[in-house]
Amino acid sequence: MVVTTGKNSGREREIVVGVIGQPNVGKSTLFNVLTGEISHVANWPGTTVERKEGVREYKGKIIRFVDLPGIYGLSASTTEEVIARKYIVEEKPDLVLVLVDSTAVERTMYLAIQVLELTPKVVIALTKSDLTHSLGIHIHVDRLESKLSVPVVPVSAIKGYGLRELLDAIIDVAEGRRCRREPIRVNYGSFLESTISDVERVLSKSALSRKYPLRWLAIRLLEGDPELEKELELLGEDEVVHGVRRIRESLARTYGRELMELFVAQRFKFIDSLLGDVVVRVEKKARRYEELSLTELATALLDRLIQHPLMGPVVSFISLLILFSLIFAVNTGFPFNVLLSYLGFSELAELIEEYSISGLLGLGFTYLSTLLEPLLKTCLGPQVTSLIVDGVIPGVGAILSFLPLIMLISLLIATLEDSGLAPRFAISFHNFFSRFGLSGRAIYPFMIGLGCNLPAVLASRTALEEEERRQLIVSVPFIPCQARLVVILAFVTTYIKNPLGQALALLSLYAISFLVALLTSILTRRVVYRRKEPPELVIELPPIHRPSGKVLWWLTWDYSKHFLRKAGIIIVGLSIVTWMLLSYGPEGYGVGIEKTYGALLGKLLAPVISVLYGLDAEKAWKVGFALLHGFIAKEAFLEATSLLYGGVSIDEALRALGFTLPSLMAFLVFFTLYVPCLPTIAVIYQESRSVRLTLSVILYMIGIGLVASQLVYLVLASLTFLYS
Amino acid sequence: MTTTALDMVPPGTRCRVIALDVGYGINRRLMQMGLVPGSEVKVLDNSGRGPLVIEVRGVEIALSRGIAKKILVEVLK
Numbered sequence: 001m002v003v004t005t006g007k008n009s010g011r012e013r014e015i016v017v018g019v020i021g022q023p024n025v026g027k028s029t030l031f032n033v034l035t036g037e038i039s040h041v042a043n044w045p046g047t048t049v050e051r052k053e054g055v056r057e058y059k060g061k062i063i064r065f066v067d068l069p070g071i072y073g074l075s076a077s078t079t080e081e082v083i084a085r086k087y088i089v090e091e092k093p094d095l096v097l098v099l100v101d102s103t104a105v106e107r108t109m110y111l112a113i114q115v116l117e118l119t120p121k122v123v124i125a126l127t128k129s130d131l132t133h134s135l136g137i138h139i140h141v142d143r144l145e146s147k148l149s150v151p152v153v154p155v156s157a158i159k160g161y162g163l164r165e166l167l168d169a170i171i172d173v174a175e176g177r178r179c180r181r182e183p184i185r186v187n188y189g190s191f192l193e194s195t196i197s198d199v200e201r202v203l204s205k206s207a208l209s210r211k212y213p214l215r216w217l218a219i220r221l222l223e224g225d226p227e228l229e230k231e232l233e234l235l236g237e238d239e240v241v242h243g244v245r246r247i248r249e250s251l252a253r254t255y256g257r258e259l260m261e262l263f264v265a266q267r268f269k270f271i272d273s274l275l276g277d278v279v280v281r282v283e284k285k286a287r288r289y290e291e292l293s294l295t296e297l298a299t300a301l302l303d304r305l306i307q308h309p310l311m312g313p314v315v316s317f318i319s320l321l322i323l324f325s326l327i328f329a330v331n332t333g334f335p336f337n338v339l340l341s342y343l344g345f346s347e348l349a350e351l352i353e354e355y356s357i358s359g360l361l362g363l364g365f366t367y368l369s370t371l372l373e374p375l376l377k378t379c380l381g382p383q384v385t386s387l388i389v390d391g392v393i394p395g396v397g398a399i400l401s402f403l404p405l406i407m408l409i410s411l412l413i414a415t416l417e418d419s420g421l422a423p424r425f426a427i428s429f430h431n432f433f434s435r436f437g438l439s440g441r442a443i444y445p446f447m448i449g450l451g452c453n454l455p456a457v458l459a460s461r462t463a464l465e466e467e468e469r470r471q472l473i474v475s476v477p478f479i480p481c482q483a484r485l486v487v488i489l490a491f492v493t494t495y496i497k498n499p500l501g502q503a504l505a506l507l508s509l510y511a512i513s514f515l516v517a518l519l520t521s522i523l524t525r526r527v528v529y530r531r532k533e534p535p536e537l538v539i540e541l542p543p544i545h546r547p548s549g550k551v552l553w554w555l556t557w558d559y560s561k562h563f564l565r566k567a568g569i570i571i572v573g574l575s576i577v578t579w580m581l582l583s584y585g586p587e588g589y590g591v592g593i594e595k596t597y598g599a600l601l602g603k604l605l606a607p608v609i610s611v612l613y614g615l616d617a618e619k620a621w622k623v624g625f626a627l628l629h630g631f632i633a634k635e636a637f638l639e640a641t642s643l644l645y646g647g648v649s650i651d652e653a654l655r656a657l658g659f660t661l662p663s664l665m666a667f668l669v670f671f672t673l674y675v676p677c678l679p680t681i682a683v684i685y686q687e688s689r690s691v692r693l694t695l696s697v698i699l700y701m702i703g704i705g706l707v708a709s710q711l712v713y714l715v716l717a718s719l720t721f722l723y724s
Numbered sequence: 725m726t727t728t729a730l731d732m733v734p735p736g737t738r739c740r741v742i743a744l745d746v747g748y749g750i751n752r753r754l755m756q757m758g759l760v761p762g763s764e765v766k767v768l769d770n771s772g773r774g775p776l777v778i779e780v781r782g783v784e785i786a787l788s789r790g791i792a793k794k795i796l797v798e799v800l801k
Contacts, residue, residue, distance in 0.1 A: 075752045107783050261744075265761065428774070
């Protein structure tokens with residue numbers, strides 16, 4: 001009897017499927033329906049693009065789906081396109097599943113044709129086929145199938161039909177029962193065809209022709225493909241590169257335009273003739289307003305409003321502001337708690353805070369700590385107890401209190417994205433943000449940043465290009481979050497009694513922070529990336545529709561899981577480190593606050609602080625110590641100050657620091673800008689995967705904080721001098 | 725038959741693309757979205773400021789003015 005090892009038999013039966021599709025064709029929905037659970041998340045080598053895999057068992061076979069990035073074609077002009085092409089050629093999946101949107105076949109078929117030119121092992125899924133009927137679209141699937149000689153399966157991930165047929169087709173193709181033998185041949189017309197043959201002759205001796213189909217290689221090189229040229233040069237075949245380049249350039253001169261234009265146009269012509277008797281569109285009679293359903297009417301109205309030249313930005317801004325405020329309110333009571341307590345209804349404000357998600361979580365953790373403390377002390381001694389109660393539990397607590405916020409915000413963003421509203425809102429803000437080297441999509445991280453910097457850094461993923469994403473990661477942390485507002489308000493209400501003065505102080509702090517954030521973005525683009533032009537906006541506007549609950553949940557959970565896994569470890573680790581700094585000193589454990597390493601660090605900072613803000617040494621080290629606390633969580637600054645003054649009220653403690661108006665404002669500018677909180681730093685690292693960038697952000701922020709704060713001090717001090 | 729830059733075309737007008745004079749990466753992206761010389765587009769929204777919205781092969785696309793300025797089209801009746 002032959003015994004096969006478990007690993008081998010598993011590998012023999014496993015069918016690997018690369019899943020590919022243009023943006024907005026419903027790839028993530030179908031991927032989730034097919035696989036249920038994502039089994040494996042990693043990055044594509046050398047990039048920050050995520051690679052997801054999922055497994056499905058069907059008829060005794062194991063099918064492994066690999067999610068390829070959403071791309072428009074295989075020209076290799078973006079990182080995502082290079083990834084997809086490399087995967088198909090180098091990892092050789094059993095087949096490629098190409099998704100084509102049945103509501104926009106004429107456009108989305110382009111990628112399918114490009115994949116078919118590269119490999120014959122293809123299955124096409126026509127997505128969103130539940131929508132075709134109401135749009136007056138009919139697709140003759142059998143005709144398309146026989147023309148392309150690959151399985152074409154209409155599916156609806158939302159309604160759940162077509163999935164069995166799709167899985168059957170996948171197994172058939174993988175086992176060689178229903179598939180083409182050769183890649184598809186698009187006829188590019190006699191002139192281009194003879195050129196392709198010429199280039200094929202040049203390439204036939206090349207080592208690369210063993211890796212790629214010869215005809216495909218010739219076409220790609222004629223279209224102009226820096227990736228493939230690089231590969232040829234690495235093989236030492238510079239002559240081939242020059243030979244092909246000569247042919248391409250001389251033809252481009254005769255034609256007066258790039259050859260790629262001719263190839264793409266021919267490909268679309270091929271698609272049009274392919275679809276001629278396949279896709280039938282029945283022109284629906286334009287209906288009068290009375291005939292529209294309420295949702296249709298609302299959708300149409302919303303669409304018109306958002307795109308209105310004057311109303312658009314206003315409507316977009318107000319809608320987003322309301323949506324995000326509601327989410328923050330559920331989570332922490334912000335901004336209503338601040339507003340109410342400012343208006344004198346402090347009891348109501350406290351009530352809102354207490355019953356917000358983070359209020360309840362905080363209560364839970366305090367309860368846990370008090371419950372555990374005596375128990376732990378008897379078994380483990382005071383040091384370990386303090387480690388658990390003051391180091392580990394607050395760290396885990398921080399992660400858990402960020403979690404609902406992150407989930408709610410990702411839910412909102414997922415809703416905006418999946419409904420097609422997100423790109424429409426973004427258009428309204430493009431004019432403004434393009435002045436600062438960003439696209440209109442920057443509105444999302446900027447607005448979220450007002451509530452909390454951490455999910456704002458996560459939302460940098462909405463950027464259109466890698467440079468824009470990095471610009472957002474370095475500039476968003478300057479936006480004053482809710483925690484910073486709490487500290488600012490405590491200072492402002494303690495030191496300034498006149499309501500108008502309070503409002504003025506607050507507004508100018510926000511203005512300075514936003515200015516610094518926006519200037520940081522444009523400077524990063526100009527100086528670091530040397531890009532003069534703002535990111536150009538080319539985005540698709542999918543039709544507005546009601547999002548699917550299932551999809552929203554997947555997107556939200558995906559986002560949150562990532563945060564828990566990556567940032568969670570860093571946050572708990574750093575929270576233990578800070579616990580050590582604040583409980584140990586050179587003389588050991590339990591020496592009193594003034595002799596801990598944290599206090600020593602505060603004293604190290606004291607001379608600088610005392611020069612900058614005119615405080616004496618005794619007050620200066622306390623501020624330094626409190627600033628260290630503020631690094632863990634911004635609002636901890638207040639607690640730390642009151643602790644240093646022997647637990648007096650926060651008002652009293654702040655007053656005891658003895659700021660003057662100019663030094664107060666200067667200090668608050670520094671406090672707002674100097675560095676985001678520790679969990680945000682963890683996420684900056686998680687998103688950029690660069691220690692250098694993370695450290696640069698910290699140093700840059702401290703530097704800018706010092707400079708801006710000194711400028712404010714000079715201006716205010718000279719003004720005070722003039723008017724006194 | 726009038727030839728003009730896409731950003732000058734009023735909303736509701738159909739036109740045919742003549743040439744694209746944009747950077748390498750965007751050129752490729754636009755072409756793969758179906759915006760090649762010879763293809764027909766319809767301008768849906770163009771307020772004179774901010775991005776404009778066009779329809780290409782049945783899909784709505786928003787383009788910033790910087791790009792639209794560099795797309796040469798002929799206006800169809």
